[in-house]
Amino acid sequence: MTAATAPRTAGAPAARAGTSGLTGTGTLVRLAARRDRVLIPVSVLALAGVVASSAQATIALYPDLGPAIDAFRSTLENPALVALYGPISSLTIGAFSTFKTVLMGAVFLCLLAYVVVRRHTRTEEEEGRLELLGAGVVGRRAPLAAAVLLSTVAVVATCVLTAASAVAVGLDPAGSIALGVAWLTVGLTWVGVTAVAAQLTETARGTAGFALGALGVAYLLRAAGDTAGDGSPLRALSWISPLGWVGKVSAFGQNRLWVLVLGLLAYAALVLTAFALLGRRDLGAGVLPSRPGASRGSLGSVGRLTLRLARGTIVGWVVAFLVLGGLVGSIAGNVQAFLESDETTKMLRRLGGGAGSIVDTFFATELHVAAVAAAALGISLVTRMRSEEASGRLEALLGAPVHRDRWALAHLGLAVAATTLVMTIIGLVAGAVDGSRTGDVPGSIGSLTGAALATLPAVWVCVAVALLLVGAAPRLTGLAWAALIVFLVLGELGALMDLPGWLIAISPFDHVPMLPGGSLEPLPLAALLAVFAVVAVLGLTALRRRDIPA
Amino acid sequence: MTSAIQVHDLRKTFGRTVALDGLDLEVATGEVHGFLGPNGAGKSTTLRILLGLVRADGGSATLLGGDPWRDVESLHRRIAYVPGDVALWPNLTGGEVIDLLARLRGGLDEKRRADMLERFALDPTKKGRSYSKGNRQKVALVAALSTDVELLLLDEPTSGLDPLMEAVFKDAVREFRSGGGTVLLSSHILSEVESVCDRVSIIRDGRNVESGTLTQLRHLSRTTIDATLDRPVDPGAITVLAGVVDAVVSGEHVTCSVESGHLGELLDVLGRHGIRSLTSAPPTLEELFMEQYRPVEPEAASHA
Numbered sequence: 001m002t003a004a005t006a007p008r009t010a011g012a013p014a015a016r017a018g019t020s021g022l023t024g025t026g027t028l029v030r031l032a033a034r035r036d037r038v039l040i041p042v043s044v045l046a047l048a049g050v051v052a053s054s055a056q057a058t059i060a061l062y063p064d065l066g067p068a069i070d071a072f073r074s075t076l077e078n079p080a081l082v083a084l085y086g087p088i089s090s091l092t093i094g095a096f097s098t099f100k101t102v103l104m105g106a107v108f109l110c111l112l113a114y115v116v117v118r119r120h121t122r123t124e125e126e127e128g129r130l131e132l133l134g135a136g137v138v139g140r141r142a143p144l145a146a147a148v149l150l151s152t153v154a155v156v157a158t159c160v161l162t163a164a165s166a167v168a169v170g171l172d173p174a175g176s177i178a179l180g181v182a183w184l185t186v187g188l189t190w191v192g193v194t195a196v197a198a199q200l201t202e203t204a205r206g207t208a209g210f211a212l213g214a215l216g217v218a219y220l221l222r223a224a225g226d227t228a229g230d231g232s233p234l235r236a237l238s239w240i241s242p243l244g245w246v247g248k249v250s251a252f253g254q255n256r257l258w259v260l261v262l263g264l265l266a267y268a269a270l271v272l273t274a275f276a277l278l279g280r281r282d283l284g285a286g287v288l289p290s291r292p293g294a295s296r297g298s299l300g301s302v303g304r305l306t307l308r309l310a311r312g313t314i315v316g317w318v319v320a321f322l323v324l325g326g327l328v329g330s331i332a333g334n335v336q337a338f339l340e341s342d343e344t345t346k347m348l349r350r351l352g353g354g355a356g357s358i359v360d361t362f363f364a365t366e367l368h369v370a371a372v373a374a375a376a377l378g379i380s381l382v383t384r385m386r387s388e389e390a391s392g393r394l395e396a397l398l399g400a401p402v403h404r405d406r407w408a409l410a411h412l413g414l415a416v417a418a419t420t421l422v423m424t425i426i427g428l429v430a431g432a433v434d435g436s437r438t439g440d441v442p443g444s445i446g447s448l449t450g451a452a453l454a455t456l457p458a459v460w461v462c463v464a465v466a467l468l469l470v471g472a473a474p475r476l477t478g479l480a481w482a483a484l485i486v487f488l489v490l491g492e493l494g495a496l497m498d499l500p501g502w503l504i505a506i507s508p509f510d511h512v513p514m515l516p517g518g519s520l521e522p523l524p525l526a527a528l529l530a531v532f533a534v535v536a537v538l539g540l541t542a543l544r545r546r547d548i549p550a
Numbered sequence: 551m552t553s554a555i556q557v558h559d560l561r562k563t564f565g566r567t568v569a570l571d572g573l574d575l576e577v578a579t580g581e582v583h584g585f586l587g588p589n590g591a592g593k594s595t596t597l598r599i600l601l602g603l604v605r606a607d608g609g610s611a612t613l614l615g616g617d618p619w620r621d622v623e624s625l626h627r628r629i630a631y632v633p634g635d636v637a638l639w640p641n642l643t644g645g646e647v648i649d650l651l652a653r654l655r656g657g658l659d660e661k662r663r664a665d666m667l668e669r670f671a672l673d674p675t676k677k678g679r680s681y682s683k684g685n686r687q688k689v690a691l692v693a694a695l696s697t698d699v700e701l702l703l704l705d706e707p708t709s710g711l712d713p714l715m716e717a718v719f720k721d722a723v724r725e726f727r728s729g730g731g732t733v734l735l736s737s738h739i740l741s742e743v744e745s746v747c748d749r750v751s752i753i754r755d756g757r758n759v760e761s762g763t764l765t766q767l768r769h770l771s772r773t774t775i776d777a778t779l780d781r782p783v784d785p786g787a788i789t790v791l792a793g794v795v796d797a798v799v800s801g802e803h804v805t806c807s808v809e810s811g812h813l814g815e816l817l818d819v820l821g822r823h824g825i826r827s828l829t830s831a832p833p834t835l836e837e838l839f840m841e842q843y844r845p846v847e848p849e850a851a852s853h854a
Binding site for chain 2: 126202203205292293294295296297298299300301302305308309312391392393395396397398399400401402403404545546547548549
């Protein structure tokens with residue numbers, strides 16, 4: 001294209017001279033929509049559906065909120081829950097029945113925006129498909145424009161549908177619209193964030209690092225801001241974080257629709273930045289330069305190779321868990337300072353089922369969430385096996401004297417070790433921070449690290465399920481993620497959605513002891529370990545018997 | 551003569567697709583064996599079975615005296631493999647991949663590594679994602695050729711290489727053989743097979759259709775004759791001869807194809823009419839190949 005002749009002329013891409021560079025955008029939008037014809041509708045319906053169904057269940061449970069409201073007030077204002085789910089906007093049925101879904105849904109909406117933008121920009125470029133398209137009558141800016149347009153449509157559709165279905169189940173219309181606006185604010189922002197991230201590095205993985213890293217930082221900033229005391233300067237953090245804007249809209253509370261302006265400004269600024277960066281780089285290149293690498297290598301075994309390939313991912317997770325541990329440990333102080341009424345304690349126990357102090361219950365809840373996150377790390381490490389196989393790299397490796405068992409065990413071992421590492425880190429850091437408050441550092445570290453490690457059998461069951469899929473049904477490896485999402489929904493929303501106990505018990509996380517505070521029953525943990533071992537052996541056996549590539 | 555590879559009646563189906571339908575293949579130790587066939591004939595499946603990646607549904611395969619499915623590690627120490635479409639780890643450099651694959655095999659010959667890098671003009675400091683197809687192919691070739699192995703399994707190894715690099719590749723294969731090594735070279739580039747292979751096997755639809763040295767295969771096929779005679783010859787006198795096909799006779803000018811075994815009889819007839827000029831072309835590998843793959847249609851049979 002025209003711009004290729006002047007790749008790095010600052011500020012004056014040749015494309016701008018003659019045309020808008022947007023030729024073919026319509027065709028590309030249709031192509032992208034065709035490729036996402038399942039992903040987008042299913043995600044949009046799922047997001048709207050979860051909000052509506054959990055709201056409906058809550059309304060059915062409390063047809064008259066009046067007497068219950070005081071009991072819930074203190075619980076819902078508990079910093080631990082605020083850190084996780086954001087602040088409650090008011091003590092109305094609308095706010096109450098969407099308390100868990102507003103922020104969590106916003107995070108998932110950001111993930112949808114990110115997936116759609118990345119799929120049609122950097123991934124296409126890295127795979128070389130954009131080159132094929134770019135050789136046709138397609139403007140230089142058209143692919144990015146198409147990706148931004150499609151993801152914007154997906155975000156808007158989600159918000160409209162969610163607001164409409166909230167009204168449909170009987171929630172306050174003004175609040176429902178504010179809920180849609182809150183999601184729109186952050187969803188559009190993440191379209192922009194991902195559009196910029198896709199310009200920075202040469203790889204789709206790098207794009208993921210920037211876009212998801214930013215999401216993690218935004219979540220932590222707002223958790224710190226939302227839980228800071230009144231008048232603390234830290235409260236400003238919630239205004240800096242786009243995820244904090246979700247709470248600031250205060251759907252079903254003050255319904256501040258104007259917060260959308262922040263989202264629109266961020267969206268416009270980020271998308272324009274992305275186009276400016278695009279104009280300054282070559283096809284296939286990133287804004288950040290890539291360096292020549294080593295001419296000699298020191299890798300000499302499959303285990304070392306597996307570790308090396310996963311190094312970046314693991315380092316990222318370790319950093320995230322260090323931060324999370326610090327946050328969890330420090331928020332515990334807020335929880336302690338929080339009015340420790342009988343009512344609150346009773347409610348928290350009912351919510352979490354723990355038996356210890358309110359701080360213990362807080363830690364147990366947070367560690368369970370961390371365990372689900374650690375399971376995501378484990379699954380991502382094991383499902384790498386499938387991408388190694390599908391890409392053809394495995395063939396070169398197994399052409400060397402490497403038994404496939406050894407290769408599979410390297411991945412399984414790494415997943416087990418990495419999940420153990422991150423859970424140990426969160427226990428140690430949270431324990432050290434909490435201990436410095438209570439004055440009993442070794443005691444806190446001991447009990448929190450122990451509690452964190454007690455969740456591992458459930459994490460490993462998820463890892464083994466992923467291995468079984470890779471071995472027995474390689475084309476369905478993605479179901480490992482679906483299983484984790486099901487476990488997460490069962491654990492987080494199962495009780496709220498009034499699901500039967502046996503269904504909730506499908507989730508391995510349901511059998512993890514509430515520690516610290518609760519009692520450690522060895523039997524469920526032994527059972528989880530046995531399930532892990534059996535499923536892992538089945539996975540290895542299936543892998544040993546099948547053809548590669550499958 | 552010992553065999554490096556013995557394959558007998560090998561069968562493999564993927565769903566409803568029959569990939570191998572009773573394949574036989576024998577590769578003698580110390581030879582370069584060409585493995586010819588069009589796309590989808592079953593070449594890659596055969597190589598994957600020999601590597602223990604894919605399990606055969608029936609028949610037997612023996613590799614260096616071992617079972618390719620059971621003895622993966624011990625066998626792979628003695629072989630090197632170059633896939634047809636080399637995929638590299640995007641964040642490892644070519645040099646790192648070469649060293650990794652060599653270390654897994656138990657070490658590499660430093661001198662040969664440097665020599666191969668230079669001959670293939672490969673920059674080992676580039677990351678996997680930035681190599682072109684040809685350069686990815688070179689990474690796998692350098693890795694395979696720098697290690698001490700007995701057998702090379704090469705699956706269309708020169709796809710994506712330029713002609714200069716193809717020449718380097720052919721030299722390297724010849725050197726490997728003169729050092730006592732065995733090569734199974736799957737290919738559909740006939741000139742490459744013709745210039746480096748001692749024997750070839752031609753497969754079609756998962757079955758072996760021809761095997762032998764090029765001379766033997768040529769013998770099985772027809773020679774093209776183009777002759778100008780002193781006196782006109784009756785077309786019937788030519789077409790009646792056994793083994794003669796595609797005869798075109800116009801007065802003193804005769805062109806036809808004749809099976810090698812019947813060449814003498816044709817020359818006798820032509821000689822009686824006084825040969826003024828004669829060109830005889832042995833079949834090229836390309837013609838051998840096309841002959842094997844000529845679709846078997848009833849019409850084609852009636853023309854013959």
